Amino acid sequence: MSDKLHTLTASLQDGMHPASLWKALPNGRVECHLSPRKCRIPEGGLGFCGVRYNRNGELLTLNYGKSVPMTEERIESEAVYHYAPGAPILSLGNIGCMLKCDFCQNWQTSQARLVREQDIARYTPEQVVDYAVRHGIGILSWTYNDPVVWQEFVMDTARLARQAGLRNLYKSAFSIGPEAIDELLEVMDIFSISLKSLDADFYRKFTRSELQPVLEGIKQVYRARQGGRGPHLEVSNLCITGRNDNLEQARRVCDWMLDNLDDEIPLHYVRFHPDYLYTQVARTDVNFLEQARRQALDAGVKFVYLGNTANTVSVDTCCPQCREVVIRRSGEGIALHLDGNRCGHCGHVLPIVNLPQTSKPVAFAGKPGRSLTHVFRGAIGAAHIEQATENPIRYVFLDADGKEIMGGQSSCLRFLVSKPSARVVAMRIDLDADKDVRVLEVFDRAHFPTVLTEQSQSGSCDVPPAPLQPR
Ligand code: SF4
Numbered sequence: 493m494s495d496k497l498h499t500l501t502a503s504l505q506d507g508m509h510p511a512s513l514w515k516a517l518p519n520g521r522v523e524c525h526l527s528p529r530k531c532r533i534p535e536g537g538l539g540f541c542g543v544r545y546n547r548n549g550e551l552l553t554l555n556y557g558k559s560v561p562m563t564e565e566r567i568e569s570e571a572v573y574h575y576a577p578g579a580p581i582l583s584l585g586n587i588g589c590m591l592k593c594d595f596c597q598n599w600q601t602s603q604a605r606l607v608r609e610q611d612i613a614r615y616t617p618e619q620v621v622d623y624a625v626r627h628g629i630g631i632l633s634w635t636y637n638d639p640v641v642w643q644e645f646v647m648d649t650a651r652l653a654r655q656a657g658l659r660n661l662y663k664s665a666f667s668i669g670p671e672a673i674d675e676l677l678e679v680m681d682i683f684s685i686s687l688k689s690l691d692a693d694f695y696r697k698f699t700r701s702e703l704q705p706v707l708e709g710i711k712q713v714y715r716a717r718q719g720g721r722g723p724h725l726e727v728s729n730l731c732i733t734g735r736n737d738n739l740e741q742a743r744r745v746c747d748w749m750l751d752n753l754d755d756e757i758p759l760h761y762v763r764f765h766p767d768y769l770y771t772q773v774a775r776t777d778v779n780f781l782e783q784a785r786r787q788a789l790d791a792g793v794k795f796v797y798l799g800n801t802a803n804t805v806s807v808d809t810c811c812p813q814c815r816e817v818v819i820r821r822s823g824e825g826i827a828l829h830l831d832g833n834r835c836g837h838c839g840h841v842l843p844i845v846n847l848p849q850t851s852k853p854v855a856f857a858g859k860p861g862r863s864l865t866h867v868f869r870g871a872i873g874a875a876h877i878e879q880a881t882e883n884p885i886r887y888v889f890l891d892a893d894g895k896e897i898m899g900g901q902s903s904c905l906r907f908l909v910s911k912p913s914a915r916v917v918a919m920r921i922d923l924d925a926d927k928d929v930r931v932l933e934v935f936d937r938a939h940f941p942t943v944l945t946e947q948s949q950s951g952s953c954d955v956p957p958a959p960l961q962p963r
Contacts (some may be wrong), residue, residue: 509556512880528705542604543588562908585636602637617649650679690744730761743782762799813840823912861925
């Protein structure tokens with residue numbers, strides 16, 4: 493066993509799985525071509541991602557079936573606004589990454605050597621599919637750190653999911669090789685791709701990867717759509733304070749989309765929060781994001797949204813013909829004014845896949861016997877609720893006077909909730925008397941939390957912790 497392997501936590505060293513997409517080289521070396529990095533790995537060595545290992549001239553993957561806990565979220569969390577609005581998704585994130593961004597918002601899992609044992613859960617493809625079906629969740633989302641370095645588990649599970657009537661969503665920075673994309677195109681229904689910049693130097697300097705393969709990858713997915721039968725595609729651009737939060741960079745992204753895709757592919761300008769090694773700056777200025785959105789609309793992109801930004805109409809979808817709102821979004825809540833994929837006001841056909849909701853209603857066996865109150869701190873407007881067994885949980889949002897605003901329910905082991913409006917200050921969680929939950933704060937909706945509310949030092953949040961309080 494090599495010294496390299498010993499740099500990783502025990503779960504990663506245990507239970508290796510044959511890797512795909514590699515070739516043998518002389519002297520026991522292997523070349524991995526899952527991502528464009530094409531690592532040449534000596535015996536006993538690890539790839540750049542930290543989760544592909546050369547054992548005696550064979551490439552093995554260390555993260556097969558090893559994941560952060562599966563989480564029920566809404567499809568909007570993944571910067572997907574034009575496919576099954578409001579649909580529940582089952583989000584799965586793994587360990588490792590083919591990039592090394594100093595601003596990473598998922599660094600606790602993307603950096604394999606930093607992963608903690610307690611954040612690793614193990615699943616089989618069958619368990620994932622069975623869980624989604626049992627909870628009435630129709631879409632698996634391959635997300636968080638980056639699904640590229642999980643190709644073998646993604647493919648095995650996504651194929652099984654398709655057989656069970658589920659759909660698959662791929663949320664990625666998409667630094668991935670063409671053969672791997674061809675495999676994904678067999679099973680993915682939705683791609684949400686994070687294009688970080690149109691500046692090759694930005695990619696080299698801040699992500700330690702190359703821009704061009706990402707652009708080629710997006711075009712490969714787009715080509716597969718031709719004829720109208722391919723996967724759904726949306727593009728997001730994380731606007732990072734002091735790095736690419738200027739109108740010239742934002743303009744290059746929308747111009748590239750207009751030149752290489754079409755004007756109906758949704759574009760999301762996403763707000764950054766300071767994280768990992770890039771913490772000495774503020775969050776992205778919302779005024780800049782609004783200007784970038786206006787610029788892209790003026791340039792001709794029909795659907796431009798802001799991400800990780802609350803209290804703005806720039807998250808709503810308007811009909812390009814009559815300009816009326818057809819999807820209003822607040823937190824996880826949506827209000828649809830659609831008739832199938834037609835505008836509910838003027839009948840204009842919209843490029844939106846509108847599916848019926850599939851979540852199963854959750855029933856309490858008796859009356860919930862216990863309530864806890866979670867206070868939303870400062871700018872932190874979302875949380876994961878986690879429980880040990882699949883019990884019904886109801887949550888209700890409260891304003892400053894304690895008035896109930898709206899709420900929801902779930903019996904998943906872990907699920908995301910987010911504030912539906914600025915009036916909400918707290919959330920009441922109702923559960924059976926003998927049960928308990930943990931609440932983990934989420935600074936932005938797509939950010940995977942790994943610490944309890946009481947321990948959170950999240951981003952630029954500057955308010956004191958507020959642990960769960962008995963009501
Ligand atoms: S997935 Fe990419 S980073 Fe990881 S070993 Fe393969 S080529 Fe290297």
